[in-house]
Amino acid sequence: MLTAAAGGPLQAVEFTCAPLDDAQPRSLALTYTFDAAEDGDPYPVHLVLEGRRVPDPGTAPTTVDRFTSSASVAEVHPTSGRVSVTTRVKNIPAGTWEVTARPDPAQDNDPRVRSLPAGSATARTGFEPAMRSKAPGVRIGAWPTMVTLGAIAGVTLQLALARRAGLDVTAVLVVSLLACILGVVGAKVYAYFTEARATRNILTAGMCIQGFVLAAVATIVLGARTASIPLGELLDISVPGLLTGMAIGRLGCLLGGCCAGRPTASRWGIWATDRTLGTRRLPVQPVESVMAALLAVATLSVLLAVDTPGRGGVFLSGLAAYTFGRQLLFPLRSIKRRTSFGRPVVAVLTVIVFVLGVVLTVF
Structure with a gap:
């Protein structure tokens, strides 16, 4: 108010x-x-x-x-x-x-x-x-709401693909729920350790998508071994849902005032806030949301149209493409990166992983 x-x-x-x-x-x-x-x-x-x-x-x-x-x-x-x-x-x-x-x-x-x-x-x-x-343009509760909706949509899509692939749907559901919970913990811990030491506080630290992905994927790998689910197939059917969740969750970032783009006078800008400065900004969050949605459609189309060998290639290529796109968007954010060489290194690695994923999918 x-x-x-x-x-x-x-x-x-x-x-x-x-x-x-x-x-x-x-x-x-x-x-x-x-x-x-x-x-x-x-x-x-x-x-x-x-x-x-x-x-x-x-x-x-x-x-x-x-x-x-x-x-x-x-x-x-x-x-x-x-x-x-x-x-x-x-x-x-x-x-x-x-x-x-x-x-x-x-x-x-x-x-x-x-x-x-x-x-x-x-x-x-x-x-x-x-x-x-709180600030003008911030909708309190929008971020957790959109992230929760993204998680529900992602897990629902994953379970539908698991049923289609003949996997144990109950076991996949249990592993996915654990991955979501531990992913949130990972996102919190990752954000805590990437904050400046002087401002670190585990209660007020934000969440970082890199931490979520790392913790969630590690949980899926361990869960697949424990539940005797083919790991490659589980990873492949998970990536469309993961990307769908990111597409929906990024809209929560826009409404919640985080991950904002740089101020601009361009007509392509949108009014947005970082909870301190509300102004016309580069539309980084909507662009990343659209990118994730397109990759979700692409990976889902591959799984539905191609008889993949189930080695995790679709997962690797989809996640690598998303990570590469994020490297292109980082300079458009208002928060400066801490290193000058991190983005090029990650971009090269994602290209290598993408090619490896395509090879595992096709051959």
């Missing part, structure tokens, strides 16, 4: 949930919204936010009843339309705050920035982990 002074550019992002009304820690989340300039070069915007706590009846004064914070956008692209900047203020007393926001006169000499209006809003603190996830 967004609240703001009538017609003002500053909005207070609020989170309402009775069981968490007194939960700690608390924070404020505020969004300043403006329209990008219509001409000129890309330009930065720096904002100053000042807050004053409004004493609640019966609440004792505290030593921290004011704060000053800042927010900035490194590069606003002219003609990109509406821009929203969300700032979260932590380590302040719970309660109601009156906040003002304005361009920082000490840093912005550009007349396009100086003309931005000041804004004010009244906001209440909320449970910090929840406030961290």
Whole structure:
């Protein structure tokens, strides 16, 4: 929910949930919204936010009843339309705050920035982990919902292919459910260890698709051996469902504000947010979703049209093609990669694996 002074550019992002009304820690989340300039070069915007706590009846004064914070956008692209900047203020007393926001006169000499209006809003603190996830354009619960729907669709498709192949459907279902559960754990652990050491927290760490795939595939391999299911066949019938799940889940990333593309002024861009900056961005999540869906159709078509030897070749080629496509999309994301050589190495390896998969499928 967004609240703001009538017609003002500053909005207070609020989170309402009775069981968490007194939960700690608390924070404020505020969004300043403006329209990008219509001409000129890309330009930065720096904002100053000042807050004053409004004493609640019966609440004792505290030593921290004011704060000053800042927010900035490194590069606003002219003609990109509406821009929203969300700032979260932590380590302040719970309660109601009156906040003002304005361009920082000490840093912005550009007349396009100086003309931005000041804004004010009244906001209440909320449970910090929840406030961290809320921003304009973010649909709370969209990511887990879409991932769950993707998992259901993927497992359903896998079981249909298992029945067609004459495999033990019950055993395949058990292995797949374990793969989904352990895949979520793997995604969480992978994200935890790839975060900066200073911000690592297993409770607040996100999830990474690489960790899910690694843990899920390892579970399928071990499960196939334990349940006496032909490993190659199980892998082959799993890949269309896995890609289907990724296609649906990536839409949850778009709605949830993660894995966002770089800001752009291109007409091919879409308005999206990374939970801090809402602006026109390269449509990375929808493109990856379409790519996964096309590969799901391609691998399913191969399994239905070709009498494959069941050595796991379809699985290897499908997953390799998806991984290769991700390497092409990574530079379009707003988050910079940590290494300059990782993508080319992975791209070469995926081409080799793809060729190996084709050989195992055809010969």
